[in-house]
Amino acid sequence: xxxxxxxxxxxxxxxxxxxxxxxxxxxxxxxxxxxxxxxxxxxxxxxxxxxxxxxxxxxxxxxxxxxxxxxxxxxxxxxxxxxxxxxxxxxxxxxxxxxxxxxxxxxxxxxxx
Amino acid sequence: xxxxxxxxxxxxxxxxxxxxxxxxxxxxxxxxxxxxxxxxxxxxxxxxxxxxxxxxxxxxxxxxxxxxxxxxxxxxxxxxxxxxxxxxxxxxxxxxxxxxxxxxxxxxxxxxxxxxxxxxxxxxxxxxxxxxxxxxxxxxxxxxxxxxxxxxxxxxxxxxxxxxxxxxxxxxxxxxxxxxxxxxxxxxxxxxxxxxxxxxxxxxxxxxxxxxxxxxxxxxxxxxxxxxxxxxxxxxxxxxxxxxxxxxxxxxxxxxxxxxxxxxxxxxxxxxxxxxxxxxxxx
Ligand SMILES: Nc1nc2c(ncn2[C@@H]2O[C@H](COP(=O)(O)OP(=O)(O)OP(=O)(O)O)[C@@H](O)[C@H]2O)c(=O)[nH]1
Ligand SMILES: [Mg+2]
Ligand SMILES: [Zn+2]
Ligand SMILES: [Zn+2]
Ligand SMILES: [Zn+2]
Ligand SMILES: [Zn+2]
Ligand SMILES: [Zn+2]
Numbered sequence: 591x592x593x594x595x596x597x598x599x600x601x602x603x604x605x606x607x608x609x610x611x612x613x614x615x616x617x618x619x620x621x622x623x624x625x626x627x628x629x630x631x632x633x634x635x636x637x638x639x640x641x642x643x644x645x646x647x648x649x650x651x652x653x654x655x656x657x658x659x660x661x662x663x664x665x666x667x668x669x670x671x672x673x674x675x676x677x678x679x680x681x682x683x684x685x686x687x688x689x690x691x692x693x694x695x696x697x698x699x700x701x702x703x
Numbered sequence: 704x705x706x707x708x709x710x711x712x713x714x715x716x717x718x719x720x721x722x723x724x725x726x727x728x729x730x731x732x733x734x735x736x737x738x739x740x741x742x743x744x745x746x747x748x749x750x751x752x753x754x755x756x757x758x759x760x761x762x763x764x765x766x767x768x769x770x771x772x773x774x775x776x777x778x779x780x781x782x783x784x785x786x787x788x789x790x791x792x793x794x795x796x797x798x799x800x801x802x803x804x805x806x807x808x809x810x811x812x813x814x815x816x817x818x819x820x821x822x823x824x825x826x827x828x829x830x831x832x833x834x835x836x837x838x839x840x841x842x843x844x845x846x847x848x849x850x851x852x853x854x855x856x857x858x859x860x861x862x863x864x865x866x867x868x869x870x871x872x873x874x875x876x877x878x879x880x881x882x883x884x885x886x887x888x889x890x891x892x893x894x895x896x897x898x899x900x901x902x903x904x905x906x907x908x909x910x911x912x913x914x915x916x917x918x919x920x921x922x923x924x925x926x927x928x929x930x931x932x933x934x935x936x937x938x939x940x941x942x943x944x945x946x947x948x949x950x951x952x953x954x955x956x957x958x959x960x961x962x963x964x965x966x967x968x969x970x971x972x973x974x975x976x977x978x979x980x981x982x983x984x985x986x
Contacts, residue, residue: 592860592891599777607771617768621777628894628920675919676952685955695778700771 593633596695597641603697608646613702616650620699626659626675626692646702659692718854719869722837722844781895784863788898791870792881798981799881801897803921804905805914806887809931811839812964813905813973814882818846821974825981826879830869832861832886839884849873860891863898880981893920901980907932908939912946915953922953927960927976934963 604616623629631654642648659672663679664686670679672692678685776782792799802810811831818827829850831839840852851869853861866883875881883899885892904925906914909932915922922928928950930943943961950957960976962969 592894595781595858595860595862595891595895596777599780602780603773603775603777607773607775611769611771613767613769628890674916675923676916676949678952685952695776697773697775697777700773702769702771703767 591633591637592628593630594637594641596629597634597637600697601641601645601647604647604650604700605645607697607700608702611702613646615646615648616700616702618651618653618701619647619697620653620655622655622657622694622696622698624657624659624692624694625673626689627695629695655698657691657694660690661687661692662690663687717856717858717865719865719872720837720840720852720854721872722840722850722852778894781863784867785896785898788863788866788870790898791867792898792900795875795877795879797875797877797879797881798901799883799897799899801883801885801892801899801902802905803885803889803892803902803925804887804907805889805910808887808905808907808910809964810884810887810905811842813929813931813962814884815842815846816964816967816970817882817974817977818843818848820970821977822846822848825978826876828873828875828879828881830861830866830873830881830883832884834858834886849875855886859886859888860895861885861897862895866897880977889914889918889921893924901926903927903929905929905931906946908935908941908943912942913949915946915950919953922950922957925954925957927958929973930959930961931964933961933968934966 600619600621604619608614608616638652642650659675660669661672661677662669663682663684665684666679666682668679668681669690670677670681672687672689675689676685679687788799791797802814804810814829818829821827827848829840829843829848831843831850831852832855833839833852834855834857836854837852840850843850851872853865853869855861855865861883883897902925904921904927906928908930930946936943947959950959958976960969960973962973964970
C-alpha cells in the first residue's frame with residue numbers, strides 16, 4: 591500500500607505550501623493523477639483520513655482530476671490512448687512508445703484560508 | 704521503549720540495523736519516521752534535474768482565501784533524495800542495484816551465490832529491506848560483507864531517504880557494488896526511485912508467465928529481468944518464451960538472464976552482465 595506514502599507526500603506538500611502562504615488550513619486540494627500512475631483510488635481514499643489527521647488537510651475537500659493515458663508510437667508516430675502500460679500501437683502493433691500523459695501524480699492547486 | 708524516537712510505540716516506524724552491531728551488543732540503532740522527516744531540505748544546497756514548481760500566490764482578495772498553483776510532484780521528496788543518492792554514487796563511482804521481486808523469488812539466494820563467487824574480486828555492500836527480522840542481513844553477514852538491515856514495519860517498500868541513512872551506517876567505499884534488496888513486493892517499490900544505477904526485477908519459474916502484465920509497473924521500470932529457479936522447469940508448467948513476450952510488451956528494452964541460484968546454472972551470464980554494466984561509463 592504505497593498509497594499511504596503518497597497520501598503522506600501530499601500532506602507534506604500541503605503543509606509546506608500552507609506555511610509559505612502564511613495560511614491556516616486548506617479548504618480544497620486539487621490533485622492530478624494519471625491513469626497509469628499506479629494509484630489505486632480506493633486505497634487512497636481508505637488511507638486518507640489517517641494521513642490527513644491533525645494536518646492542514648484534515649477538513650479539506652479533495653478533488654481529483656484523472657488524466658487518461660496517452661502514448662506516441664516510436665515507430666509510426668501514431669498518438670493513441672492507452673489503458674495499460676503494455677498496450678501496443680493500434681496502427682503498426684509496435685511496443686515502442688513514449689508515454690505523453692498518464693503518469694502524473696501531482697498536487698495541482700490548494701485553496702487555503 | 705526509546706524516548707527519543709518512540710520506537711516502542713510506532714509499528715509504522717522504519718528501523719535501520721546492522722547485524723554486527725547487534726552481535727557486539729552495542730545496540731546502536733537509528734530511526735527515521737515513516738514520512739522520512741529526518742531532515743528538512745532546502746532547494747539551495749543540492750542540484751537536481753527535474754523540472755519543478757512555479758509557485759504563484761494569487762491574492763484573490765475575497766476574504767482571506769488564496770488559491771495556490773502548486774504544480775508539484777507528490778513524490779518530489781523521494782525523487783529529490785534519490786537524486787542525492789545518485790550524486791553520491793556517481794561521485795564515489797559506486798554501482799548500485801535495486802533488486803525487486805515478489806516475496807520468495809530468490810533475491811537473497813542470488814545475492815548469497817554472487818557474494819560467495821565474486822567477493823574476492825569486487826567490493827560488495829548490501830542493504831536489506833524487509834518488513835520484519837534481521838534474517839536476510841544475517842545471511843549476508845555470514846559472508847563477511849558489510850550489510851545493513853532496514854525494517855520497514857508496515858511499509859511495503861524502501862524509500863530513498865532511508866537508503867541515505869543506511870548508506871551513512873554502511874560507510875561505503877569508492878568503486879564498490881551496492882546491492883539493495885527491496886521488500887518482497889511486486890507493486891509498491893516500482894514508484895520509488897532509490898537513486899540506483901540499474902533496477903533488476905527477479906521472477907521465479909513458479910510464479911506463472913503472466914506476472915509481467917499483471918504487475919506491469921515493475922517490469923516497465925526495470926533494466927534487467929532475472930528468471931530464477933530454472934532448475935524447477937521440469938516440474939512446473941511455465942512457458943518462458945511467453946513470459947518474455949509479455950515482459951517485452953510492457954518494456955521492449957528489458958534484458959533477460961535465466962539462472963538457478965540453487966544449482967548455479969546461468970550464474971556466469973549474470974556475473975558477466977554485472978561486470979560489464981559496472982564498468983560502463985555513465986552518460
Ligand atoms: N529450487 C530453487 N529454489 C530456490 C532458488 N532460489 C531460491 N530458492 C528458494 O526459494 C526460497 C526463497 O528464497 P529467498 O532467497 O529467501 O527469496 P527472497 O526473494 O530473498 O525472499 P524475501 O526476501 O522473503 O522476499 C528459499 O527456500 C530458497 O532456497 C532456485 O534457484 N531454485
Ligand atoms: Mg530476501
Ligand atoms: Zn502499495
Ligand atoms: Zn509500499
Ligand atoms: Zn505505430
Ligand atoms: Zn529507539
Ligand atoms: Zn526541488
